[in-house]
Every structure is written in C-alpha cells, then in structure tokens.
Amino acid sequence: MTQVATPELAExxxxxxxxxxxxxxxxxxARRERHEAGRLxxxxxxxxxxxxxxxxxxxxxxxxxxxxxxxxxxTLGPGExxxxxxxxxxxxxxxxxRAREAVExxxxxxxxxxxAMEADPGLGYLxxxxxxxxxxxxxxxxxVQLMDLYGHPELFDxxxxxxx
Amino acid sequence: xxxxxxxxxxCIEEMEGVVTLVLEAPGHFAFEPGQFNMLYAFxxxxxxxxxxGDPTESGVVRHTVRSVGQVxxxxxxxxxxxxxxxxxPFGRGWPLERAEGGxxxxxxxxxGLAPLRPVLRQAMAQRxxxxxxxxxxxxxxxxxxxxxxxxxQWQGADIEVQVTVDRxxxxxxxxxxxxxxxxxxxxxxxxxxxALLCGPEVMMRFSALRLQELGVATGCxxxxxxxxxxxGVGLCGHCQFGPKLVCQDGPVFPLEEVEPLMKIREL
Numbered sequence: 001m002t003q004v005a006t007p008e009l010a011e012x013x014x015x016x017x018x019x020x021x022x023x024x025x026x027x028x029x030a031r032r033e034r035h036e037a038g039r040l041x042x043x044x045x046x047x048x049x050x051x052x053x054x055x056x057x058x059x060x061x062x063x064x065x066x067x068x069x070x071x072x073x074x075t076l077g078p079g080e081x082x083x084x085x086x087x088x089x090x091x092x093x094x095x096x097x098r099a100r101e102a103v104e105x106x107x108x109x110x111x112x113x114x115x116a117m118e119a120d121p122g123l124g125y126l127x128x129x130x131x132x133x134x135x136x137x138x139x140x141x142x143x144v145q146l147m148d149l150y151g152h153p154e155l156f157d158x159x160x161x162x163x164x
Numbered sequence: 165x166x167x168x169x170x171x172x173x174x175c176i177e178e179m180e181g182v183v184t185l186v187l188e189a190p191g192h193f194a195f196e197p198g199q200f201n202m203l204y205a206f207x208x209x210x211x212x213x214x215x216x217g218d219p220t221e222s223g224v225v226r227h228t229v230r231s232v233g234q235v236x237x238x239x240x241x242x243x244x245x246x247x248x249x250x251x252x253p254f255g256r257g258w259p260l261e262r263a264e265g266g267x268x269x270x271x272x273x274x275x276g277l278a279p280l281r282p283v284l285r286q287a288m289a290q291r292x293x294x295x296x297x298x299x300x301x302x303x304x305x306x307x308x309x310x311x312x313x314x315x316x317q318w319q320g321a322d323i324e325v326q327v328t329v330d331r332x333x334x335x336x337x338x339x340x341x342x343x344x345x346x347x348x349x350x351x352x353x354x355x356x357x358x359a360l361l362c363g364p365e366v367m368m369r370f371s372a373l374r375l376q377e378l379g380v381a382t383g384c385x386x387x388x389x390x391x392x393x394x395x396g397v398g399l400c401g402h403c404q405f406g407p408k409l410v411c412q413d414g415p416v417f418p419l420e421e422v423e424p425l426m427k428i429r430e431l
Contacts, residue, residue, distance in 0.1 A: 072336065145331075149273060149304075150304040150363070150364065
C-alpha cells in the first residue's frame with residue numbers, strides 16, 4: 001500500500017480539470033493497493049469505508065446468497081469506480097467486489113474524502129457530479145440488461161415473431 | 165423469384181432453438197457478407213435469413229436460424245437429406261472494402277453474430293488487409309454463446325474477441341454487463357476504424373453512441389437492420405423503413421442514412 005502523489009491523480013479521468021490545490025486536499029485520502037486474484041476489495045454488508053478506482057485488472061460485483069454460489073452481476077475494469085454506496089447513509093457495501101485477476105487500485109478513505117468535500121463545497125459538488133455520472137451509467141446499463149434484449153427479439157420488433 | 169431447391173447436408177444445433185443449416189449448393193454460391201436469402205420451408209412459408217458461411221467456401225451455403233415463429237420453427241426441424249427452397253442472395257452487404265488498411269470493429273448482439281460471421285471468416289483469411297480487428301460480442305448468458313468453438317479460433321487468428329453476457333452462470337469467468345462496456349479506448353484506432361454492428365436495434369443504438377464517443381466517425385459506422393422482408397426484391401413494400409426498402413437498400417445501412425429514421429417511433 002503506497003501513498004499517491006498529486007501528479008498521479010491529475011492524470012486520471014476522474015480528476016480531469018481539478019486544480020492542483022484541490023488535488024492536494026484529496027491525495028492524502030488515496031493509497032495505491034494491489035490485490036491478488038480472488039481477493040475481496042469490498043465485502044457485502046461492511047461499512048462503506050473505502051472507494052476504489054481501478055487502475056488495472058478487473059473485478060466482479062457479486063451478490064452473496066446464503067447457501068448458493070455468488071451471483072456475478074457485473075464485471076468492471078480499469079477506470080471504473082467501485083464502492084459508490086459510501087455517499088449515502090447508511091453507507092454500507094451492497095455487493096462483494098472480488099478481483100478476477102491481479103488488480104491495482106487506488107483506495108480512497110471515504111471519511112477523509114468526505115471531509116475534503118465538505119471543507120470545499122466546490123470540490124464536493126464536482127465529485128458528486130462525477131460519482132453521479134458513474135451511478136447513472138450503471139443504472140442505464142442495468143436497465144438494458146434487464147430488458148433481456150437477446151432472449152426475446154420479438155419483443156423489440158413485433159414483426160419478427162409473426163409468421164416467422 | 166423462383167426458389168432453387170437445395171438439400172440439407174448438415175444441421176448444427178448451436179443452442180436450444182437455434183440451428184445452423186448447411187445446404188448443398190452445387191458449384192459456388194456467390195454472396196457478399198451481410199446479404200440474406202429467402203428460405204422457403206415447404207408447407208410453412210418463407211423467411212429472410214442472413215447468410216452465415218464463408219464467402220470463399222464452395223459447394224455449400226450456411227444459415228443460422230432461430231425458431232421464433234412457424235416458418236423458422238419448420239426450418240429448425242429440417243434434417244439432413246430434406247429439401248427447402250432458396251431465393252437470393254439479396255440486399256446490400258457490409259462495405260468491407262472500406263476497412264482495407266484500417267481497423268475493423270465488429271459489435272454483435274445475440275444472434276446478430278450470424279451476419280457478421282462471413283466478415284470474420286474473411287478477416288481471418290485475409291488478415292493482412294486490415295489493421296486491428298476487434299469483435300465485441302454480447303449475449304444473454306454463457307449458454308447462448310453462438311459459434312463457441314469459432315470464437316476461440318478467431319482469437320487465435322489475431323482477432324481480438326471480447327465477449328460479455330447479461331447474466332452469468334456459476335463457472336463463467338468472462339465479462340458480465342452490456343456490450344458497450346467492452347468498448348474501451350486503445351482497442352482500435354478510431355480515426356481509421358470501420359465499425360459494423362448487428363443485433364437488436366436498441367443494442368446497435370447504444371453501441372453506435374459509444375463508438376461515436378470513442379471517436380469513430382458517424383460515416384464509418386454501419387449497421388444491419390431487420391424488417392419484415394417478404395419478396396426480397398423491393399416489390400411488396402413490407403420492409404419499408406421510411407423512404408428505404410430494407411431488402412434492397414439494406415439490410416446493411418450506413419448509420420447516417422438510418423439514424424434519423426431510427427428516431428421516428430412510428431417506424
């Protein structure tokens with residue numbers, strides 16, 4: 001686990017356009033971590049004390065159902081954020097986040113991040129918008145997955161099933 | 165307009181309700197990747213089905229059929245030695261010549277991989293004609309992966325194959341999520357890429373948006389539309405899509421031609 005320098009943050013899409021002064025406020029909240037394949041980055045039900053920005057490798061979001069194999073809901077790769085549940089109370093982790101291969105991530109201490117965002121509402125607003133973009137994109141993707149596009153083509157083109 | 169009678173040589177069950185019919189076609193059945201044939205199941209009716217074979221393959225023509233209605237159900241129940249009627253090939257195919265020297269990006273959803281299979285076979289056979297070749301393939305679940313063995317062959321032939329499923333099952337080690345999540349910067353050069361999309365219209369719409377976001381020019385995105393083709397030769401008008409007839413003007417269209425039409429709900 002190593003500390004992260006401000007210039008490293010500046011290169012990341014999440015921090016694009018953020019001033020050096022603000023990056024300095026955020027950098028102490030971040031640690032670079034490595035996770036072996038199979039390790040949990042976040043555990044369902046735990047307090048949402050960490051937010052991970054994936055740098056390399058990929059993770060699976062898994063729903064734990066007692067007595068059954070975990071259900072993989074989604075896989076995420078570099079550039080993705082995991083652990084957005086920290087923003088809203090009760091700030092609990094909703095799914096297991098497991099490394100599918102060796103993963104490098106920036107782990108943010110969410111308490112530290114929250115203090116930085118509250119001390120500088122401009123920064124808070126900026127990050128809220130960026131986290132919201134992630135949440136909206138995932139919601140849209142989840143809705144498309146729910147439609148079961150490939151399973152029932154006749155639902156999307158009524159002509160298809162008729163007489164064919 | 166008169167169908168040729170062809171005999172079924174082989175039926176390959178791809179998954180439940182989906183069969184690839186290998187038909188005996190004496191000589192060489194010439195077609196362009198992306199074109200379709202009208203297949204006539206005697207006593208049931210006729211339906212348009214994309215040609216899924218290798219354009220250079222002689223003696224046979226291949227179609228992958230999903231049972232979604234009475235005609236397609238009859239087609240999936242054909243057995244080796246049985247006969248069916250074939251008219252075609254019809255329509256405008258993929259503009260592969262435009263990809264020469266540049267990158268080729270294919271995005272397929274579900275059975276939409278079938279009309280892109282001839283492109284992949286051609287890309288594999290003439291690999292040096294193209295830069296990077298990337299296939300993004302999204303499907304419902306691991307059980308509904310089409311051409312499972314060929315996916316590995318394509319990967320081995322210097323084609324980047326990325327697969328995702330909407331719903332994972334135990335043991336699935338691949339991606340889970342929508343096909344657009346697979347499309348990431350760095351996989352191809354958006355400045356030189358030609359993108360070919362085939363799948364449910366919703367999937368193609370989202371894929372086109374994502375590719376545009378990644379820098380692919382609208383004019384370099386082509387998609388295969390599906391409508392209710394009956395005659396196949398532009399006479400009956402059943403497949404009318406605004407001012408276009410999908411059987412003649414398509415089924416492959418440049419995005420810029422159909423994008424405005426796709427926004428009209430009544431179409």
